[in-house]
Amino acid sequence: MRRRTSEDAKSEIREAALGLFLQHGYDGTSLEEVAEQVGVTRPAVLYHFGSKEALLLSVVDPGFEAVEAVVADVERDGAGLVDQETIVRALVEVVLEHRRPIALITRFANEYSVGGIGERAAGINRRTARLLGCPTKEADTGARVRVVATLAALNGIVDARVALPLDSEEEREALVRGLVALLKS
Known part of the structure; x- marks a missing residue:
């Protein structure tokens, strides 16, 4: 052994x-x-x-790092040069691949006291919202609502995936199309 x-x-x-x-x-x-x-x-x-907090952070870090890598890649390539569908597709893949740590992150998204997880999640959400077409709070109300709804739906698949694995390419493609349609509605 x-x-x-x-x-x-x-x-x-x-x-x-x-x-x-x-x-x-x-x-x-x-x-x-x-x-x-x-x-x-x-x-x-x-x-x-x-510490327990350090253990928590080591558990959620892979989820954070994966999402931050996607966001940083799009920011580096120039957000205006990358279409919404490409961004959504990359985010869907990362969320499905790192579902469990991201599920834990979403549970702490509004909790600012544990390890800075809430602040880190909020920062990523703001950066992602900008990439998806909502650059400021003063942006068009409709655009802001569509981006927030899209991010909420994307986070929702983390928990929904328990019942619906979304393992097939067809299912993933339908999810991407649905999220992009929500952004453009």
């Missing part, structure tokens, strides 16, 4: 924490529960992550 490496343990702890945070919430999950699920001690969890 292969011995568990430090990286293996960290990965298992992150995966257990992600599942427990999604199931019971941040406040409803203890480090003891995470440790028990992995078969380590609470001090072992703290050894690898330092």
Whole structure:
């Protein structure tokens, strides 16, 4: 039997924490529960992550990093040169690929006290809204509402995906078309 490496343990702890945070919430999950699920001690969890908040941040970082990479790529390429459909398609792929960490991020989107997750999510939402055609609060009310509705729908697929996997190319394409139609309505 292969011995568990430090990286293996960290990965298992992150995966257990992600599942427990999604199931019971941040406040409803203890480090003891995470440790028990992995078969380590609470001090072992703290050894690898330092605190419960640091563990949470390590769990959501992959979701943040994936979305931030898409947004940064579009910003770098020039938002005016990238059409809304291309942006939506990239966001759909990232959200579906990183559904679990992004689900946790969306639960903290309005919570500004835990690890800065709310502030980071709000910043990404503002940047994404600009890319989708809503540059300022003073923008056309209809455009703002359509962008907000599109972002809300995109976040909604995170939880809806439990019942509807959206694994086929046809389903993903229908989702992209629906979100783009919402933007242009």
